[in-house]
Amino acid sequence: MNTVVNQMAFTEEQLREMIQGPGDEWTYEMRRQCQEILPGLYLGPLQASKSLDTLRNLGITHIVCIRDAKEAFSVRPRFEDHFRYMVLDVEDNEEQNLIRLFPGAKQFIDNAILHGGRVLVHCNGGISLSPAFVVMYVMQYHKLSWEDALHMVQNRRYCISPNGGFLTQIKEYESIYKASLALQSFPTQQRAVVNRRKRSDDDDEETERPEDRKRANVDEDDDDAMQS
Structure with missing residues (x-):
């Protein structure tokens, strides 16, 4: 080191x-x-x-x-x-x-x-x-x-x-x-970008919109009707 x-x-x-x-x-x-x-x-x-x-x-x-x-x-x-x-x-x-x-x-x-x-x-x-x-x-x-x-x-x-x-x-x-x-500074910058992206993805998952849930339920009902 x-x-x-x-x-x-x-x-x-x-x-x-x-x-x-x-x-x-x-x-x-x-x-x-x-x-x-x-x-x-x-x-x-x-x-x-x-x-x-x-x-x-x-x-x-x-x-x-x-x-x-x-x-x-x-x-x-x-x-x-x-x-x-x-x-x-x-x-x-x-x-x-x-x-x-x-x-x-x-x-x-x-x-x-x-x-x-x-x-x-x-x-x-x-x-x-x-x-x-x-x-x-x-x-x-x-x-x-x-x-x-x-x-x-x-x-x-x-x-x-x-x-x-x-x-x-x-x-x-x-x-x-x-x-x-340059190599020493790059990993730090890269980790910061990855962390920001991860936080953004987590936020998207936690803030699922009501219409998305309704759409998912409709899709499930349509699948059930097709199988009957």
């Missing part, structure tokens, strides 16, 4: 300002740091996950560690006594299916934020792999187009650049999450 995080309602103007980003000056050194993308959700490289003091100062409680299998020796949980980890072993290439892995990561992040936690999502460089997950999360969180979600993340961590395969999947995920939202 997917956990739903309570979201604040934003006007279109507020969302547009959020997409445009905070306007902070970007420096090369910031590539080695993590940035807050949404309240409680941070994105960064491996280096941001290696400083216990930094993680504590940011209030991090959960870490999503995304790595290529060949990087497992260096890209790994380091402070399992202090934080709750989710490790995703993937291949950092254009053929890797991220959409299949995303629901589990989303639920992990949702659960953390729902209970007041703060999450760091990182891969080795924080350039392609982990940003792809965060863009999909932001897209669904704010119900944005893939372009707006990408801009929102990129305007907070300027150095991100998902590879072509990941970018294609980000585009595909927009249709997937929108179809899921």
Whole structure:
């Protein structure tokens, strides 16, 4: 079951300002740091996950560690006594299916934020792999187009650049999450229509008109006369 995080309602103007980003000056050194993308959700490289003091100062409680299998020796949980980890072993290439892995990561992040936690999502460089997950999360969180979600993340961590395969999947995920939202709302609407129809049918049965009863009696008398 997917956990739903309570979201604040934003006007279109507020969302547009959020997409445009905070306007902070970007420096090369910031590539080695993590940035807050949404309240409680941070994105960064491996280096941001290696400083216990930094993680504590940011209030991090959960870490999503995304790595290529060949990087497992260096890209790994380091402070399992202090934080709750989710490790995703993937291949950092254009053929890797991220959409299949995303629901589990989303639920992990949702659960953390729902209970007041703060999450760091990182891969080795924080350039392609982990940003792809965060863009999909932001897209669904704010119900944005893939372009707006990408801009929102990129305007907070300027150095991100998902590879072509990941970018294609980000585009595909927009249709997937929108179809899921439509499916979630459809059964409720359908049940309401069915219930209204049922109540209408019940009312029709209970309000049988006197002439209908008389007609039924006449038909019965005619049947009896024919049989005599």
